[in-house]
Amino acid sequence: MIDENGLAKLREVFGVRLQENVHMANYATMNVGGPADALLVATSAEELADTVSKLWEMNLPVKVLGSGSNLLISDKGLSAVVVINHAHNIRVNLKSNPITVRAESGALMMNVGKKLALWGLAGMEWAAAIPGTVGGAVYGNAGAFGGETCRNLISADVLHKTEGRSEWLCEQLEYTYRASGIKRGTLDAVILSTLFRVERGDSQKISAEIETFRQRRWKDQPPGASVGSIFRNPPDDKAGRLIEAAGLKGKHKGGAVISPKHANFIINEGSASAQDVLDLLVEARNAVKAKFDVELITEIEVLGDWDKLPDFLNPNPDSKAVNQ
Ligand SMILES: Cc1cc2nc3c(=O)[nH]c(=O)nc-3n(C[C@H](O)[C@H](O)[C@H](O)COP(=O)(O)OP(=O)(O)OC[C@H]3O[C@@H](n4cnc5c(N)ncnc54)[C@H](O)[C@@H]3O)c2cc1C
Numbered sequence: 496m497i498d499e500n501g502l503a504k505l506r507e508v509f510g511v512r513l514q515e516n517v518h519m520a521n522y523a524t525m526n527v528g529g530p531a532d533a534l535l536v537a538t539s540a541e542e543l544a545d546t547v548s549k550l551w552e553m554n555l556p557v558k559v560l561g562s563g564s565n566l567l568i569s570d571k572g573l574s575a576v577v578v579i580n581h582a583h584n585i586r587v588n589l590k591s592n593p594i595t596v597r598a599e600s601g602a603l604m605m606n607v608g609k610k611l612a613l614w615g616l617a618g619m620e621w622a623a624a625i626p627g628t629v630g631g632a633v634y635g636n637a638g639a640f641g642g643e644t645c646r647n648l649i650s651a652d653v654l655h656k657t658e659g660r661s662e663w664l665c666e667q668l669e670y671t672y673r674a675s676g677i678k679r680g681t682l683d684a685v686i687l688s689t690l691f692r693v694e695r696g697d698s699q700k701i702s703a704e705i706e707t708f709r710q711r712r713w714k715d716q717p718p719g720a721s722v723g724s725i726f727r728n729p730p731d732d733k734a735g736r737l738i739e740a741a742g743l744k745g746k747h748k749g750g751a752v753i754s755p756k757h758a759n760f761i762i763n764e765g766s767a768s769a770q771d772v773l774d775l776l777v778e779a780r781n782a783v784k785a786k787f788d789v790e791l792i793t794e795i796e797v798l799g800d801w802d803k804l805p806d807f808l809n810p811n812p813d814s815k816a817v818n819q
Pocket of ligand 1: 524559561562563564566580600601627630631635636638677684685686724796
């Protein structure tokens with residue numbers, strides 16, 4: 496918890512921009528999560544860099560969030576200053592070779608995909624299926640329909656905690672499947688904006704492909720408040736198939752349910768607590784382990800202060816809870 500001294504410093508530095516004791520449910524697609532000690536909104540890459548630099552200088556725990564579409568935040572909340580990233584500028588450079596798009600890290604991947612379609616630029620149609628921001632996608636190497644962030648990324652404007660701000664080449668982000676060095680905790684950095692490579696294409700064909708992806712999503716994935724896929728697919732299998740075969744499809748806990756449509760999704764039916772969601776997640780993992788001896792790995796991040804976290808989430812093998 497940030498103490499009174501820390502809060503007083505925050506008030507002095509950020510003035511009316513500072514919000515205190517803010518419920519995170521409104522900032523996460525699962526619609527659960529207790530209060531963060533403090534919250535700031537950044538509306539440009541410059542403001543994001545300036546805000547995070549000041550917080551690092553003040554030695555306070557910082558967590559930058561995009562759409563909150565890959566997070567389960569505890570009911571007890573988050574002992575950190577949360578920075579909500581609304582920097583959303585997207586600029587296309589048709590004269591460069593290859594053609595590039597510079598997107599601020601708070602831009603929605605969906606909007607990048609759709610904007611490129613309007614320009615007749617191909618190669619990132621898959622991005623229109625991702626409900627998170629560019630920063631979240633670069634952090635977690637988001638991907639869909641055969642596309643993946645690291646395959647389009649040329650470089651990123653990055654603020655590193657000790658090395659400062661510079662343009663990093665894609666290789667420096669140390670990508671693996673659905674993870675980067677930042678997510679694994681080996682790089683302490685915040686993404687400010689990114690440079691993606693795209694190519695000329697046919698606007699109508701690109702839009703048609705995005706529509707095909709949208710319909711596939713609608714057919715395969717359940718509607719409602721969720722964080723998308725809870726677990727990664729293990730090699731040569733599907734997490735959803737395993738959870739279903741373990742008999743947990745449709746299982747309820749409080750206001751949460753393992754989706755009857757796709758068992759790798761947990762849906763908040765309206766009144767779920769974060770604990771309900773966590774309980775179902777743990778039950779699904781235990782059932783799959785008991786029946787098939789497969790240890791599922793979470794795709795989502797579990798953040799905040801919990802009474803008890805199972806060993807496989809504590810610490811989360813793929814991330815650190817707070818960018819300190
Ligand atoms: C319905 C649904 C469908 C989904 N489908 C897919 C899919 O097909 N493929 C896929 O890969 N994912 C999918 N997801 C998961 C999610 O959308 C992606 O992981 C997305 O990239 C997360 O972005 P975000 O902005 O929501 O990140 P958040 O959830 O806000 O944050 C996730 C992590 O990224 C870090 N982060 C965010 N921004 C920055 C930044 N600027 N600098 C440093 N760190 C940052 C945060 O600190 C946090 O640790 C889906 C989610 C939902 C709800």
